[in-house]
Amino acid sequence: MPLAVFGSDHACRAGSTEDDARGLGVLQPLGRVYRVNRSEDGRRSEAELERIAREIRVKSVLAARGKGQAYIGQALQSAELLSCLFFDELRWGPDLVDDDSRDRFLLSVGHYALAFYGMLAARGMLTDEQLGGYGQDGNMLTLGAEPGLVPGVEFAGGSLGQGLGVASGLAWGLSYRKNTARVFNYMSDGEIQEGSTWEAAMFAGDRGLSNLTTIVDVNRTQADGKLVLEIEPLAKKFESFGWWTTEVDGNDIREVLGAFAEARRVDDDRPRAVIAHTRLGHGSPTIQGRPNAHFVRVGADEWDAVANEVEESE
Amino acid sequence: MSTHNEDASKITGAAAQMGMSSKAGPWCQALLAAAHERDDIIAMSADLKKYTDLTAFAEAYPERYVEVGMAEQNLVMAAAGIARAGLTVVATSFAAFLAHRGLDFATMQIALSRSNVKLVGAAPGANTTFGPSHACVDDLSIWRAVPNMVVLDPVDPIAAGEALTFALEYDGPVYMRQPFNRAGSERVQNLPSFRFGQAAILREGGDVAIVAAGDRVRDAVIAAQSLAARGVSATVVRVETIKPFDSKTVAEVAARIGKVVTVENHSVFGGLFSATSEAIVQQGVSAVVRPIAINDVFPPFGTPDFVAKELSIRAQDIVDTVESLLS
Numbered sequence: 001m002p003l004a005v006f007g008s009d010h011a012c013r014a015g016s017t018e019d020d021a022r023g024l025g026v027l028q029p030l031g032r033v034y035r036v037n038r039s040e041d042g043r044r045s046e047a048e049l050e051r052i053a054r055e056i057r058v059k060s061v062l063a064a065r066g067k068g069q070a071y072i073g074q075a076l077q078s079a080e081l082l083s084c085l086f087f088d089e090l091r092w093g094p095d096l097v098d099d100d101s102r103d104r105f106l107l108s109v110g111h112y113a114l115a116f117y118g119m120l121a122a123r124g125m126l127t128d129e130q131l132g133g134y135g136q137d138g139n140m141l142t143l144g145a146e147p148g149l150v151p152g153v154e155f156a157g158g159s160l161g162q163g164l165g166v167a168s169g170l171a172w173g174l175s176y177r178k179n180t181a182r183v184f185n186y187m188s189d190g191e192i193q194e195g196s197t198w199e200a201a202m203f204a205g206d207r208g209l210s211n212l213t214t215i216v217d218v219n220r221t222q223a224d225g226k227l228v229l230e231i232e233p234l235a236k237k238f239e240s241f242g243w244w245t246t247e248v249d250g251n252d253i254r255e256v257l258g259a260f261a262e263a264r265r266v267d268d269d270r271p272r273a274v275i276a277h278t279r280l281g282h283g284s285p286t287i288q289g290r291p292n293a294h295f296v297r298v299g300a301d302e303w304d305a306v307a308n309e310v311e312e313s314e
Numbered sequence: 315m316s317t318h319n320e321d322a323s324k325i326t327g328a329a330a331q332m333g334m335s336s337k338a339g340p341w342c343q344a345l346l347a348a349a350h351e352r353d354d355i356i357a358m359s360a361d362l363k364k365y366t367d368l369t370a371f372a373e374a375y376p377e378r379y380v381e382v383g384m385a386e387q388n389l390v391m392a393a394a395g396i397a398r399a400g401l402t403v404v405a406t407s408f409a410a411f412l413a414h415r416g417l418d419f420a421t422m423q424i425a426l427s428r429s430n431v432k433l434v435g436a437a438p439g440a441n442t443t444f445g446p447s448h449a450c451v452d453d454l455s456i457w458r459a460v461p462n463m464v465v466l467d468p469v470d471p472i473a474a475g476e477a478l479t480f481a482l483e484y485d486g487p488v489y490m491r492q493p494f495n496r497a498g499s500e501r502v503q504n505l506p507s508f509r510f511g512q513a514a515i516l517r518e519g520g521d522v523a524i525v526a527a528g529d530r531v532r533d534a535v536i537a538a539q540s541l542a543a544r545g546v547s548a549t550v551v552r553v554e555t556i557k558p559f560d561s562k563t564v565a566e567v568a569a570r571i572g573k574v575v576t577v578e579n580h581s582v583f584g585g586l587f588s589a590t591s592e593a594i595v596q597q598g599v600s601a602v603v604r605p606i607a608i609n610d611v612f613p614p615f616g617t618p619d620f621v622a623k624e625l626s627i628r629a630q631d632i633v634d635t636v637e638s639l640l641s
Contacts, residue, residue, distance in 0.1 A: 100400075147427055154398070156422045165388045166423055169395020172380065176356070177399055196419070199388035206383075 044087055049253050052122055053083040057283050057310035059131060060118035065303040067135035071143070073281040073293035074188075075115035076310065077219055077251065081276055082119040084256045085184065085215075094125050097151045103181050104170055106155035108163020109188040109217070113145035116153070125151055161194025163187050164214055168204040171212040171271075185214040190222040192231040198241070205242025208269030213260075216273060217250060219280045225292050238273040250276025283313035325364050338370035341492060344475030345371055345404060348482045349378065355482065356380060356396055358405045360389040366406035366436045366492060367471075390416040390433070394423035397430045402482060408442070409435025409491060410450035417456060424487045425462045431488075432481045433457075438467075438491040439579030440608060440625055441529070445615035451608045454527075455584025457489040458557045465557040466490040467528035467578075467586075468508060473554060476508035484510075493529045494618070505531075505552070513560035515567070519547030522636050523567045523601075526577040527553040527586040530606070530627065534577050537632035546636060559589045565597035574603045575635050579627060582607035604635050 044052070056079040064070035085105065086092055096102040107116055117134060120126040126141075133139040140149035144158030157163055167185035174181055191197055204212055216234065220227050231237075235245040244266045248255040256276065263272040280294075281287030284306050290296060298306060325335050338346055349355045349371065357371050358380040372379040380396065382389045386407050393405040405412075412420070412435045424431045435453055442448035457465045466481070466488065468474040474492055481488040506514050516531075517538050526534035531552045538548040551567055553560065568574050574594070578586035587605035594601050606627055613621045622628050 104398075156426050159418055159422050162391055162419055162422055165391025165419070166395040166398065168388070169392030170398050171395070172392065173356070173396035173399025173401050176377075176396075176401065179399070196387040196391065199382070199385035200391060203382050203385070203388055203392060 046253050046257065049080075049083045049087060049257070052087050053079040053253065054283070054310065054313060055122040056082055056115060056118040057313065058118075058307070059121035059128075060114050061284075061303070061307050061310055062128060063114060063117055063121075063131040063134035063141065065298070065307070066132045068300070069295065069297035070114055070135065071111045071294070072114065072284075072296050072298070072306075073287050073290070074109075074112050074217075074219065075118060076284055076287060077278040077280050077282045078112055078115045078186075078217055079118070079283070080251050080253050080256055081186070081215060081217065081278070082115055083122075084253060084260065085186075086119050086123060088257065089260045090184065091181065092152075094123065094151075100179060101181055104154055104167075104174075104183045105152075106163045106167050106170070106183070106185045107145055107153070107157045108155070108167075108185050108191060109160065110144035110146075110157030112186070112188070112217075113141070113143060113157075116145055117141055117150075120150070120152060160188070160191045161196040163191070164197050164204070165200035167212055167214065168200050168207075168209055168271075171204070171209040172207060175209070175211060180211075182211045182213065185212070187214060187216055188222075189216060189218040189220060189227065189231050189234070192216070192234065192237075193229050201238065201241040201243065204271040208242075209271045210266070210269040212271040213263055214271070214273050216275045217278055218275060219278045221280055221292075221294055223294055225294070234275055235273070238275075242270060243273045244268070244270040245273045245275060247275045247277065250278035251282045284309040325369070336364070336369045336373070339367045340471040340475040341478060342367040342370050344478045346374060348479060349375055352402070352482075353378075354401045356401050356403050358382060358389060358393055358396075358403060360384055360386050360407050360411070362407055362436070365408070366434065368406055386411045386415040387419050390419035390431075391423055393431045393433075394419070394427060394429040397424075398427075401430075403429075403431045404434060404478070404482075405431060406434040406436060406492070408448055408450070409438035409453045410442075410448055412489075413450055413453040413456045417460075420487075421460055425460045428462055428486055430485055432478070433487075433489045434478075434492050435489065436492040437494070439528070440613040440621045440627070441494060441579065441618050442613075443617060446612040449613045451581040451613065452584065453489070453491070454556050454578070454580045454586070455588070458584060458589070462487055463557065464488045464555070466554060467556050468493060468554050469505060469528060469531045469552065473505065473508050477510075477554065480508065480510050491528060508554055511555045511558050511560060513555075513563040514552045515549060515563070516552050517548065517550040519549045520571060521546045521548060521573070521640060523549040523551060523571045523574045524577060524632060524636070525551040525553060525564055525567070525574060525586065525590050527556065528579055530577040530579050533627070533629040533632060536629035537636070540629065540633050541636055546640065548636065553586060553589075556586065556589060559593060561593035561597060564590055564593045565599050568594045568601035568603070569597070569599035572601050573639055574601050575606060575632060575639065576603060577606040577627070577632055579622075580607060582609050602639065604639055606632055606635055
């Protein structure tokens with residue numbers, strides 16, 4: 001059988017139209033509607049997902065304050081995206097971490113591990129005590145999240161620009177095996193500067209890996225401060241490589257849900273890129289006010305303020 | 315097993331010069347045999363299938379051949395991803411491009427992540443016909459130093475096929491060198507089969523021990539024959555598993571004979587000479603060790619025979635070094 005397995009005969013098949021009733025965001029004209037691999041515990045309301053995003057922030061701050069310094073700004077900015085992914089969009093959960101039918105999530109930007117741990121805690125998969133070990137010598141909760149000790153970590157993402165290629169291979173491999181699970185890659189805008197990202201984008205676009213979605217978290221900052229090399233026009237770049245794209249406010253639950261629903265509706269074999277514009281330190285004015293919030297050291301006296309801000313954030 | 319049309323796509327030019335054809339070489343025959351039994355075996359290349367003995371596989375199993383284009387970084391990333399879907403992946407390129415361009419990706423996504431990927435480096439050492447850009451004098455050194463990697467340097471394409479058969483059964487990361495096809499027609503003697511992790515004593519002699527790896531085993535055997543004609547008896551040890559290294563056998567031979575010459579198609583740093591010396595020191599035995607290796611230079615441009623002569627890594631160079639050591 002030729003590689004056409006990725007074309008019209010793709011594993012994701014038409015199914016429910018439940019999303020039509022949700023009225024989320026601006027939807028594409030109705031085409032074939034893809035079956036949604038929901039988390040086992042059903043749908044959650046936007047308000048519920050907002051509450052979970054807040055909990056991810058609270059848990060991330062709890063983990064970070066033990067260490068004293070962390071990629072806390074990025075953890076705060078990505079809470080809505082992780083809430084929507086892990087509590088709504090993905091077929092994923094504590095009982096599915098080793099299940100072959102689970103949707104795969106690769107954290108290409110390993111630096112956002114803090115947010116992932118916050119998500120695991122919100123999901124009940126890490127205790128507050130375990131979170132306290134984040135970044136401590138020899139602890140399993142490393143700064144970069146490597147696979148092995150922490151349940152749900154599928155990918156070693158500290159060396160940037162590697163997620164999209166592995167995700168592409170995984171998407172190809174799952175399709176070859178006729179496994180209908182989807183693959184989600186979560187990358188930062190800084191990774192757009194890595195050449196390897198575009199090798200992978202070209203491959204995924206050419207092979208029509210429609211079971212692959214990448215989230216590009218655009219906070220327009222990187223290690224040295226504001227973006228040191230312009231990445232826009234990002235959507236046009238991906239589109240010219242054969243991808244379907246959409247752009248949303250990554251800190252707006254409604255928009256994020258709408259983007260994932262829209263991506264599911266795409267009636268062709270293009271891989272999907274959800275370009276999510278986020279605000280570094282979202283939910284904490286203290287962090288947002290830092291001139292360079294890439295890797296933040298927060299004084300012992302300031303953590304209470306940050307914790308209060310994220311608990312009370314909307 | 316699926317077959318291909320042997321008359322079609324006759325390979326010409328540089329690939330033909332390297333001994334390639336669309337007909338499966340011994341290495342590819344081993345791959346085809348395994349693929350016939352197992353549908354989880356996927357092969358990949360980055361625009362080098364005809365230089366890496368994959369043409370026949372791609373023709374026989376097009377749905378299992380993944381071409382990533384001229385993109386070695388993505389070759390390694392995608393290989394790791396495909397392996398993560400529960401498949402066994404063979405990914406080929408030139409040794410130089412895997413070790414140099416693919417290293418970061420292989421370290422993170424194959425070695426650290428223990429992906430079931432077999433990286434296959436063609437035209438290793440000074441075996442390229444293209445000059446310094448395609449030569450790779452440091453692949454063994456590089457992959458040896460990467461945790462979790464198994465490193466294999468088979469003697470010839472037949473041994474490479476045997477090594478591949480092992481690698482496909484082994485659940486984990488492997489780097490293996492792929493010697494030229496054409497060397498396959500020049501097997502010096504009937505060698506024992508590839509045995510993972512075990513050095514093989516091909517010949518016993520009391521004056522000197524020649525420890526050789528990869529395609530230099532042939533030179534070592536020729537040198538030993540030549541030395542025998544001059545009244546010098548040499549033990550020849552074949553090393554095809556560079557890591558894990560058979561320290562025990564090598565140190566035993568070194569202790570017994572006391573004079574060792576190592577022979578490799580690789581830099582003098584970090585390859586067989588290093589592994590042999592480390593084994594001798596660690597086992598606490600005493601021996602003099604002289605290297606035949608690429609001595610901290612880039613290989614010059616030319617045919618492999620010319621380059622080997624320039625680099626002094628041929629059978630005659632072994633003879634000269636042994637005589638100097640014994641004098």
